[in-house]
Each structure stands twice: as C-alpha cells, then as structure tokens.
Amino acid sequence: MTDLDRRRTACHEAGHAVAALLRGDVPAVVSLRRAPGHEGVHIGHGPGRLDFGGRHARTRPLALADPDLRRVVELAILGILAGDAAEDVLAPRLGRLPLEPPPDAVAAEVAALPGDGADRLADAEARPPDDYLEGHGGDELAALELAWRLVSQRAGPFLVWMQAEARAFVTDHAAAILACAEELAARTIVPGADLAAIVDRIEGEGEAHAETPPPVPA
Numbered sequence: 001m002t003d004l005d006r007r008r009t010a011c012h013e014a015g016h017a018v019a020a021l022l023r024g025d026v027p028a029v030v031s032l033r034r035a036p037g038h039e040g041v042h043i044g045h046g047p048g049r050l051d052f053g054g055r056h057a058r059t060r061p062l063a064l065a066d067p068d069l070r071r072v073v074e075l076a077i078l079g080i081l082a083g084d085a086a087e088d089v090l091a092p093r094l095g096r097l098p099l100e101p102p103p104d105a106v107a108a109e110v111a112a113l114p115g116d117g118a119d120r121l122a123d124a125e126a127r128p129p130d131d132y133l134e135g136h137g138g139d140e141l142a143a144l145e146l147a148w149r150l151v152s153q154r155a156g157p158f159l160v161w162m163q164a165e166a167r168a169f170v171t172d173h174a175a176a177i178l179a180c181a182e183e184l185a186a187r188t189i190v191p192g193a194d195l196a197a198i199v200d201r202i203e204g205e206g207e208a209h210a211e212t213p214p215p216v217p218a
Contacts, residue, residue, distance in 0.1 A: 001034055006185055007094050008087045013040040014180035015086025017192065018173055019079035020044050021199045027192030029117045032184050033106065035125035042083075043120050044192075050076060050146065058152040065150070073150050074162065080143040081166035086177050089170050094178055097185045109189040117191060176202045 001009070009032050017030050020042075031041040052058075056069060101109075110118050143162065147155035170177055176199045183198060184190055 001032075001039070001100070003097060005039065006032065006097055006100070007181075008091045009040045010097075010181035010185045011086040011091045011094060011177065012083040013042050014177045014184060014195075015082035015084075015090075015170055016042045016079060017180055017195050018177045018199055019075075019082040019169065021192075021196050022173070022203070023075045023079065026196050028115070029113055029121050029189065029191055030180075030184060030195060031121060031125075031189045033125070033188050036128070041121065041124045043117075043124055050149075052149055056150075058148075058150055062151055062154075062158075070150070073146055074165075077143045077146050077159075077162045078166055078169055080139050080146070081163055082169055083139055085163070085166035086170045086181075089167055090174055090177055090181070093174070094181055094185075097182075101186070101188055106188045109187055113189070113191055114193070121189070173203070 013030050013032060017027050020027055025044050028043045029041075030043070032039075033041070035041070050073060052069065052073075053066070056065065062070065110121065113121065140159070144155055144159050147158045147162065151158050179198050179202055180195050183195065
C-alpha cells in the first residue's frame with residue numbers, strides 16, 4: 001500500500017469509527033490490512049439492516065416521519081458517508097505517517113484482539129467484495145439505499161444534503177478522526193475500545209474548553 005493509499009484508508013476507516021463511537025457503537029475492530037477486494041475493514045456491533053416498521057410512509061413529508069426513526073436512519077447514513085468525507089477533507093491534513101509495522105507486529109495485534117475479534121476479522125477479510133457496490137460507489141450506494149427507504153424518490157437530493165452533513169461532521173470532529181487515523185497507521189489493526197479511549201480523551205477535552213452557548217431567547 002502506497003503512502004497516499006495508507007493516508008486515505010486510515011482517514012476513511014477512522015471516519016467510520018468515530019461516527020460509530022459518537023452514536024454509542026464501539027467497533028469490535030478496525031483494520032487497514034489489505035485483503036482481496038478490501039483496503040480496510042470496520043467491524044461494528046450495529047443492528048444490521050434497519051427496521052423501518054410497517055407504518056413508515058416514505059412518500060410523506062420527512063417532517064411527519066417518526067422522529068426516532070429519522071434520527072436512527074440519519075445517523076446510520078452519516079456513519080456510512082463519514083469515511084469518504086474524512087478521506088476528502090482530512091487526508092491532506094494527516095501528518096507524516098510512521099512506517100508500516102512488520103508482519104509479526106500485526107500478527108501480535110490480531111492475537112491480542114478481545115473476544116472473537118480475530119475470527120470476525122478473518123471472516124470479513126475473506127468475504128469477497130460486492131462487485132456491484134464497488135462499481136457504483138460502495139458506501140455512497142449503501143447510503144442511497146437507506147435514503148430511498150426513508151424518502152423514496154427524494155433520495156437523491158436528501159443524499160446530497162447528508163453528504164454535506166458528513167463533511168460538517170468530519171470537520172467538527174477532525175481532531176478525534178486524525179488521532180484515530182494516526183493510531184491505525186501506526187498499528188494497522190486496532191480494537192475499537194482503544195479508539196474509543198482516544199475519542200473520549202479528545203472529545204472530553206473539547207467539551208472542557210467549549211464556551212457555554214448563550215441562552216435561546218424566549
């Protein structure tokens with residue numbers, strides 16, 4: 001993997017990881033190890049395919065949708081799009097990368113993964129890529145599918161708005177994403193709990209130094 005590929009992949013996977021962490025989903029493992037058809041792997045604990053329920057009418061105005069459902073779907077789409085957004089916005093800002101760790105160091109990281117992390121990583125790396133997804137934008141197509149289920153034929157404009165939201169997200173949380181990207185570049189394979197500790201530290205420092213917003217006028 002070239003330095004540019006490592007830089008972009010580290011930011012991409014870090015963007016996914018930080019978005020997951022900030023919605024309360026600690027990834028099992030995040031990896032930059034290249035496998036056939038995969039430049040990086042993010043293994044989360046999410047709910048899988050979202051249940052929109054039988055009463056959601058995707059042709060109705062979004063303002064009338066169940067607010068809890070809308071929030072869950074928008075956070076899911078944000079997490080999907082955060083990878084590409086982090087590549088575009090933050091990869092040029094990532095500092096000089098350390099040398100890739102040697103294979104024995106990476107193997108030690110795999111062996112130290114908690115629980116069934118090593119098995120899940122092996123399964124994910126062995127899974128063949130979805131050629132259709134890869135050929136039609138990958139993450140973007142996955143996000144578009146969720147948008148279609150939420151708002152039907154308005155999915156295109158809705159996705160454009162969510163892409164802008166993803167760029168705003170990675171800009172707002174740039175310090176945490178860059179720190180996670182640096183950790184991934186240094187170690188190649190990192191348990192989600194280690195990235196959670198980095199995000200907690202950086203986001204906590206941000207909260208401690210944030211100004212109290214003025215009260216909203218009555």
